[in-house]
Amino acid sequence: MNGKQLRTTLLGFVGTFSILGLLLYFVGVDGFIGELRRADNGTVALVVLVTLGWLSAWGFSLQTVLDVLGVDVSLPQSFFILNGAMFSNNITPFGQAGGEPVTALLISKVADTEYERGLAAIASVDSLNFIPSISLALVGAAFYATQSSLGRRLRIATAALVALSVLVPSVAYVGWRKRDSIQRRITGVVAPIIKYLTRILPVSSSLNREEIRSRIGHFVDSIERVATNRRGITLALTASTAGWAFQMVALWLAFAAIGKSVPLSIMLFVVPVGAIAGITPLPGGAGGIEAVLVALLSSLPGTAIGVEAALAAVIIYRGAVYWVPVVIGGGVLSVVGVDTVQQGS
Template identity: 30%
Template sequence: MRLPISFGRNGALWFGVTGLLFAILFYLADVDELLSSISRADPQLFAVAVLVGFSSLLVWALVWYRYFQRMGIDTTVSRTVRMFLTGHFLNSITPLGQFGGEPIMAYIISNNTDTDYERSLACVISADILNATPFFTFTLGGLLYLAVMGSIEGLLVDITILSVLIVFVGGLLAYLLWSDNDALGAAITRLLTAIENRFGRAESLIRSLKERVDRIEDAFQEAGSDPRFLLTTAGVSHLAIIAQIASLYFVLLSIGIEPDFVPLYLIVNLSVVATLSPTPGGSGTYEVAFSALMTLFFPVGLATAVTAAVLFRLTTYWPGLLVGYVSMLTLQGRPTPERAD
């Protein structure tokens, strides 16, 4: 399956930033001490953490499948999981993918189901909005708890402000996409009309873009037309965060830390803000934020904190890349009657 991906100079830059962040973090943690700490991890407990952590990806794939069923996209659970993991792989290795990986995922869906691109795009963005919702409901809940306890200060103040801003922007975007007031589509159409009037050429291209905007808008309005479906599906996606909290519990047990629930809850949910950085998959920035939160909530040194960050990512992030790459190799375009899924 050929995919429209090109890293270019900006891509190389962000890969370089990721490598630099890891180098600085490992240097500060003392590489020898870090490797020693990783080698002492209990392999059985870590194996449990991997299985539990990977299940969070399957929950997000289930949300995709529910949306496919809702939007009338004909596919199987197996193919949905493979499409999701392929999208996860490409989204994670592509710089700025966290800000725009959905078009690539929509391409994968339309290329492997009998569905047009506009409908696929509306489906995948809507599903990803619901999959992102738990991070911020849990995060705001945790920050509210800290506020009541009078423990919000320093780094947590910045995280609070950023989280509230993201929730506001995300909520506004979801409303504009799913609402039937046509405000977003009308604004884009006016912009296209202004471009057409300004340059007085490419009329057929502008007309084609307007038609595509109308189709995408209709698909989004259908995707967000059932509030009960949105609530129940968002409820399902919360299971993924619970799985990640459980995974971190076993990771910390494997390196000899007896964790309490509140720090686990806060570390998993607060560190996710760092994945919104432009580095591939939030790599580097996520590990830095996670390590800082570990030292904030647990009386551990930086080497132990970085060990926890690395091992946790090995349960919830890196396995998805490996399986996602294999999944990408199994997708060969639209299924045909002659070819079994």
């Protein structure tokens, strides 16, 4: 991580702590601490265990996609690779957009494959994760609407979900149909940039236009290979859906830990909506996700969730889904980094 990236990351964490500080200020520290003190340690441990289930399910999804691409990795390897990916996402701004290049490099190192194939694999997994998240959220919103009227915040969130469910697939479809022309345009833009960078940076080799076109072509071919494998997509989508279900159960258990009973149907809706806040320019979306979750949960009609209880449960839940992959993934990247240095020496 160079100086500019470090400054950007540090600024992101300053933003995260600022948002969390504002949440505490508006909620009230005493009420928040009081709710946390009521937490049952055994149930909190279950939240962590379910978090590992989520990571295992998405690790299987990654293994499935890599298998489609002809990359042989074991389930434990894909689990650790996924945690490395989550670590990168959680410490870089803009979440997945910031961490995926590092993840692709990790895949290429661990699986001994091309960088483009690793990038295609993690991009495919991220795309597949979007489908069940939106689907589950819309099902949850529809079910909850039959039980109680939706408040203003929930109506806005539901409208945003409906818009995303139409916009994202439409953009993906158009992009897929025009992938050849997009590939040529990307090559035309990237080639001059790389040529310029190789002049001013101390690198030993450079890529010519044909090599760049070839690498982008390999990336597109890998995406196409995944998209046309029905068995692989079915398995990956099933694993992705299971992963989302584990996350929803984790938040439900976080409420149970502080003695609050919340319908599981609510989790179907709020967890994917909260995940959308991960696109904010904050490391892993931290701060933004918590704010969105607390705002939604505390505004649910027909429930007795106060802002203090909502924040306490969200902190328990986010403490697991944020820090468990950070700890595991940080260890993975450290080991891979040490091995890489030793191999190069």
